[in-house]
Amino acid sequence: MIHAFFSWLQATSIAQAVSTRWFPVVESVHVLAIATVVGTIFIVDLRLVGLSSRSLRLTTLSSQVLPWTWRAFALALATGTLLLAANAEGYYGNAPLRIKAVLLLLAGLNMAWFQFVGRRDIARWDAGRPPVAARRSGWLSLILWTGIVACGRWAGFV
Amino acid sequence: MTIDDFSQWLSAGAASQFIQVTPGIIPALQTVHILCVAVLFAAALMVDLRILGSGLRDEPLRAVADRFIPSIWRCIPVLLATGALLIVAEPARTLTNPSFFLKLCALAAAIAVTLALQAFARGSSRVGALQVAGAFASLLLWATVIVAGRYIAYVS
Numbered sequence: 133m134i135h136a137f138f139s140w141l142q143a144t145s146i147a148q149a150v151s152t153r154w155f156p157v158v159e160s161v162h163v164l165a166i167a168t169v170v171g172t173i174f175i176v177d178l179r180l181v182g183l184s185s186r187s188l189r190l191t192t193l194s195s196q197v198l199p200w201t202w203r204a205f206a207l208a209l210a211t212g213t214l215l216l217a218a219n220a221e222g223y224y225g226n227a228p229l230r231i232k233a234v235l236l237l238l239a240g241l242n243m244a245w246f247q248f249v250g251r252r253d254i255a256r257w258d259a260g261r262p263p264v265a266a267r268r269s270g271w272l273s274l275i276l277w278t279g280i281v282a283c284g285r286w287a288g289f290v
Numbered sequence: 291m292t293i294d295d296f297s298q299w300l301s302a303g304a305a306s307q308f309i310q311v312t313p314g315i316i317p318a319l320q321t322v323h324i325l326c327v328a329v330l331f332a333a334a335l336m337v338d339l340r341i342l343g344s345g346l347r348d349e350p351l352r353a354v355a356d357r358f359i360p361s362i363w364r365c366i367p368v369l370l371a372t373g374a375l376l377i378v379a380e381p382a383r384t385l386t387n388p389s390f391f392l393k394l395c396a397l398a399a400a401i402a403v404t405l406a407l408q409a410f411a412r413g414s415s416r417v418g419a420l421q422v423a424g425a426f427a428s429l430l431l432w433a434t435v436i437v438a439g440r441y442i443a444y445v446s
Contacts, residue, residue: 156440156441156443156444159440160436160437160440160441163324163436163437163440164331164433164436164437166324166328167324167327167328167331167332167436168328168331168332168335169328170325170328170332171328171329171330171331171332171333171335172332172335174328174329174332175332175333175336184357185357188349188357192346192348193346196345196346196347196348197336197345197346200335200339200345278321278325281321281324281325281328282317282318282321285317285320285321285324286317286321288317289316289317
């Protein structure tokens with residue numbers, strides 16, 4: 133079913149336009165968006181694990197940095213979908229892209245855990261050192277996003 | 291010795307041959323390169339957004355610059371090292387590439403603008419027209435470095 137969807141996706145006129153003409157432009161925007169997403173997430177993660185920005189409250193940092201992460205993520209998702217559509221049949225069996233999709237899902241679950249569980253008692257440690265579970269969530273995020281970038285780059289080589 | 295001769299000499303050397311025949315080295319180098327680009331770009335973005343009136347508004351400009359600009363200087367040596375290794379691997383792809391030349395010019399200008407912004411922020415936290423122009427220039431130049439870098443693959 134996913135394969136049929138990918139076939140349909142590649143046959144759309146927008147996918148054809150990206151494939152024949154706009155791929156480098158869309159890819160450039162994708163790289164800019166990813167740099168913003170990953171870089172801003174790392175800023176918050178490094179604060180969470182205690183390596184940087186320790187003098188800032190975590191809530192101050194995240195409330196002012198993460199809106200830019202989400203804007204850039206929307207752009208990365210849109211451009212990434214266009215890049216995928218341009219050669220959907222070819223990318224269907226691409227192992228790095230499949231791993232990347234799984235890692236993205238795990239990064240989302242990790243973020244959801246932090247949002248709904250990890251930061252429930254944030255008032256107690258907002259200005260100081262986060263508890264071990266929150267720090268682990270930060271390390272996990274750093275590892276997952278590194279893997280996501282690696283898989284994205286690797287996808288172009290298989 | 292022309293650039294083409296140099297490219298041929300470089301790609302025939304042991305270092306280039308090693309990178310060319312070992313699977314995974316080029317994407318691994320590119321991954322480290324992109325991760326450093328991400329940290330650098332986000333750090334520049336934080337300072338530029340602060341100057342432009344969003345981002346870390348509650349912090350004085352000086353504090354934001356002191357927090358993020360050193361990360362830019364730490365990333366640049368890693369970017370130069372991974373970038374140099376990628377050139378050693380495929381010199382002919384890069385050295386005569388106009389997009390690579392544009393990337394280097396934009397990089398030099400971006401470093402100059404970042405140094406100026408850092409010097410201004412250390413002097414005072416006041417934000418004037420000069421700082422705003424610098425913040426726009428910084429965003430534009432770093433974005434140009436990134437896009438021109440990607441276009442090395444499409445221009446020859």
